[in-house]
Structures are given as C-alpha cells and as structure tokens.
Amino acid sequence: MTVAQLGELEMFYESQGEGQPLVLIQGYTCSHRFWDQMAPDLAKRFRVIRFDNRGIGFTRDDGRSFSLDTMAADTAALIEHLRLVEPILVGHSMGGMIVQTLLEQRPHVCGKCVILNSTRSFSRQATMLLESLLALRQADVDFDFLVDATLRLLSGLSWLTVPSNIDSFKTALKCDPAAQSLADQARQLQALKTFDATSYDTQPRHPVLVVSSTEDLLTPVADGRQLAQALNAHLEEIRTGHPSVLEAHETLARLIVNFLAA
Numbered sequence: 001m002t003v004a005q006l007g008e009l010e011m012f013y014e015s016q017g018e019g020q021p022l023v024l025i026q027g028y029t030c031s032h033r034f035w036d037q038m039a040p041d042l043a044k045r046f047r048v049i050r051f052d053n054r055g056i057g058f059t060r061d062d063g064r065s066f067s068l069d070t071m072a073a074d075t076a077a078l079i080e081h082l083r084l085v086e087p088i089l090v091g092h093s094m095g096g097m098i099v100q101t102l103l104e105q106r107p108h109v110c111g112k113c114v115i116l117n118s119t120r121s122f123s124r125q126a127t128m129l130l131e132s133l134l135a136l137r138q139a140d141v142d143f144d145f146l147v148d149a150t151l152r153l154l155s156g157l158s159w160l161t162v163p164s165n166i167d168s169f170k171t172a173l174k175c176d177p178a179a180q181s182l183a184d185q186a187r188q189l190q191a192l193k194t195f196d197a198t199s200y201d202t203q204p205r206h207p208v209l210v211v212s213s214t215e216d217l218l219t220p221v222a223d224g225r226q227l228a229q230a231l232n233a234h235l236e237e238i239r240t241g242h243p244s245v246l247e248a249h250e251t252l253a254r255l256i257v258n259f260l261a262a
Contacts, residue, residue, distance in 0.1 A: 001058060006077040012058035013051035013078060017043030020111075021084045024050045025075060026245075027093030027117075028130070028188050029180055031057035033172070034092070038249040045257060046088065051078060053095075055184040055191075065187055068094075068195040072101035079109045086111035086206070088260060092245055093117050093219065094188075097195045103208075103231070104200045114209045114256050117216055117242050119223035120197040120230060126218050127193055129153060134189055138182060147173065156215040156241030169246070200230070208233035209259045211252065213240045234259065 004011045026034040032050035042048050052059035088111050091099035096118025210233045212224025228235035240247040
C-alpha cells in the first residue's frame with residue numbers, strides 16, 4: 001500500500017499505466033475503488049493516479065471537520081508530492097467540486113479537466129436527500145433496504161432494471177476492506193455542504209469538459225449546463241443517473257479520451 005505523508009494527512013494512492021498523468025477524484029462516500037471499471041481503460045493511454053479522499057478508504061487524518069477547500073488542498077499537495085506537471089484532472093460529483101476549487105484557487109496544478117455529474121452548488125433539495133440517506137444509516141436500517149433506497153434515488157432506470165448490477169454493487173460494498181465509518185460519512189457530507197462556486201470567476205487556462213446525465217436527480221442537466229457556461233467548457237449529455245462512472249464507464253472513457261485528443 002502506497003501512502004504519501006502530507007502534513008498530518010496520510011493519503012493512500014496508487015498509480016497504473018504510463019504517459020501523461022491523469023488524476024481521478026471521486027465523490028462523496030466513494031473510495032478510489034469507484035474507478036475500478038474505468039481506470040484500466042484510461043491506463044492504456046495515461047498514467048492514472050487514484051487516491052482516497054480525506055474521510056474514506058485507507059487515507060488517515062486527524063478526525064477533525066474539514067471543507068472542500070481542505071480536500072482541494074489535499075489533492076494539490078499529492079500532485080506536488082508526485083511532481084506532476086499540470087496533470088489531467090477528472091472529478092465526479094464532489095470530486096468535480098474539488099476540481100472547480102482547484103481551477104479557482106490553485107490553477108497551477110491543473111491541466112485539462114473533466115467534470116462529471118457535478119454542480120456549482122448543491123440545491124437544498126439535494127442536500128436534504130443526502131441527509132436523509134445518512135439518517136437511515138445512522139438508524140441502522142437493513143443493509144439491503146438502505147442500498148436499494150439509495151440506488152433508486154440516484155441511479156438511472158436502464159441500469160436499475162438489470163438485477164446483476166445491483167447484486168454486484170452490494171457485493172462490492174460488503175467486501176470493501178476499508179468501509180467508511182458513520183463519523184467519516186458525516187464529516188464528508190458537512191464538507192460537501194460548504195461548497196459554493198457561484199461566486200467564482202474562474203478562467204481556466206486549459207480546456208474543460210463537463211458531462212451531465214439526463215436521469216440525474218442529484219445534479220440535474222440544468223446544473224451541468226450552468227457549470228459548463230460558467231467555465232466556458234464543452235458540454236456532453238448522456239443517458240445515465242448520477243453514478244455515471246458505474247453505469248456507463250466505457251462511454252465515459254471514450255468521451256474523455258476523445259476530448260483529451262482533440
């Protein structure tokens with residue numbers, strides 16, 4: 001297991017492939033394993049770096065509360081620790097918020113960027129939904145009930161109607177060697193709720209791609225369009241739910257590769 005000591009933070013990361021560096025940044029409640037299906041395809045063309053954010057997986061911190069600014073600083077510190085020069089950044093959901101923060105606050109560590117299923121600021125309805133899902137876990141409801149409820153709220157219909165998709169997802173959660181604790185999930189949710197990029201006046205130095213999903217209830221297409229307009233980014237819309245990386249990893253990998261090659 002590879003760990004970078006970044007001040008008080010012990011950040012787990014792994015690298016695969018060769019070539020231009022590409023950093024994958026996942027969202028709320030997701031570890032580096034979120035990219036398991038997509039990373040091998042990208043590693044055929046790039047040096048792919050995955051890591052666990054603060055508050056999940058194998059990364060360890062001091063247990064205090066933090067913000068999206070903290071998480072962006074963590075990511076920048078890892079990039080500098082690895083001596084990556086303007087790496088490609090790919091962020092999903094909260095990971096896309098981390099990318100936005102880096103573009104605004106630390107543009108020197110950013111190359112081309114891809115932002116998936118994200119927003120400039122979560123709506124109150126979206127945060128209430130996530131608060132309710134956390135409350136269900138805190139109430140220690142049945143595992144299958146909690147997962148089914150979460151997926152029905154977040155996933156696209158086509159993916160949901162294939163029972164093996166849900167079975168595989170549940171198996172992966174049960175076999176997670178570093179499952180997120182309740183306390184860490186609450187810390188990540190609090191950090192997510194602090195994010196608001198509506199006041200940013202970001203002028204990216206490199207091209208940006210925004211991908212939004214037509215069946216995403218958490219960060220709907222309207223949010224993606226607003227984000228793309230704010231960043232002067234190219235916009236692609238696909239037919240998935242919020243966890244597009246799980247539902248359409250081949251489509252997304254192709255979009256990313258084509259964008260980076262353009």
